[in-house]
Amino acid sequence: MGSSHELARNGHKDVSLQELRWEQYHSPRNLLLALVGEVGELSEIFQWKGEVARGLPDWTSDDKEHLEEELSDVLLYLIQLADVCGLDLGQAALTKIVKNARKYPVAEQTAASTN
Numbered sequence: 119m120g121s122s123h124e125l126a127r128n129g130h131k132d133v134s135l136q137e138l139r140w141e142q143y144h145s146p147r148n149l150l151l152a153l154v155g156e157v158g159e160l161s162e163i164f165q166w167k168g169e170v171a172r173g174l175p176d177w178t179s180d181d182k183e184h185l186e187e188e189l190s191d192v193l194l195y196l197i198q199l200a201d202v203c204g205l206d207l208g209q210a211a212l213t214k215i216v217k218n219a220r221k222y223p224v225a226e227q228t229a230a231s232t233n
């Protein structure tokens with residue numbers, strides 16, 4: 119078994135090789151469809167459960183790990199979709215947060231606008 123440095127190096131190599139192999143399939147449309155598919159898998163975790171308490175106090179660690187994986191899949195496809203569209207998603211999200219704050223000023227907030 120190699121050192122943790124070797125493992126980390128090989129892990130990075132695998133990630134880079136995989137990215138190269140997948141590049142040909144990563145058109146905007148394909149990534150969008152993959153993203154929607156993963157949102158479906160994420161929804162299945164909550165399906166039929168009824169309301170779920172914040173912090174998921176009643177969930178097992180396996181359930182939480184599964185949720186982490188599906189959330190990560192959604193995030194990774196979202197980031198890749200923005201990337202192949204040539205967009206800076208980080209900057210776009212910051213701009214959108216500022217826009218939201220202007221659209222919904224705190225003083226004028228009503229129950230309806232916070233839903």
Ligand SMILES: Nc1ccn([C@H]2C[C@H](O)[C@@H](COP(=O)(O)OP(=O)(O)OP(=O)(O)O)O2)c(=O)n1
Nearest residue numbers: 140143144152156159188190191192194195198
């Ligand atoms: N062409 C591909 C294939 C996969 N992935 C990445 C993004 C996701 O993080 C993960 C998705 O892999 P799977 O399609 O195997 O989906 P799951 O991990 O959800 O597996 P399963 O559907 O068996 O639960 O791999 C990718 O970027 N491009």
